[in-house]
Amino acid sequence: MYFSPEPKRRKEDFFNMEEELRMFQKILSLGKLIIVSGLRRYGKTSLILAAL
């Protein structure tokens, strides 16, 4: 559902975070620890789920 309060899980539903998705995947390829920080409801959980 588009306006669900739940995190997005699919890249197609997750907008305007292409650069962050690329960064997440790049950092994941380099090391074992990624810290995702940001304001509440900014899309942190969605970023992680979409990237994985």
Ligand SMILES: Nc1ncnc2c1ncn2[C@@H]1O[C@H](COP(=O)(O)OP(=O)(O)OP(=O)(O)O)[C@@H](O)[C@H]1O
């Ligand atoms: N880039 C985006 N595209 C589409 N929906 C988004 C995006 N960023 C956030 N949302 C939506 O906003 C809400 C909050 O997203 P999410 O739960 O991923 O954020 P969060 O930073 O993990 O929040 P919290 O601080 O509560 O843990 C959800 O409904 C999510 O689907």
Ligand SMILES: [Mg+2]
């Ligand atoms: Mg979260």
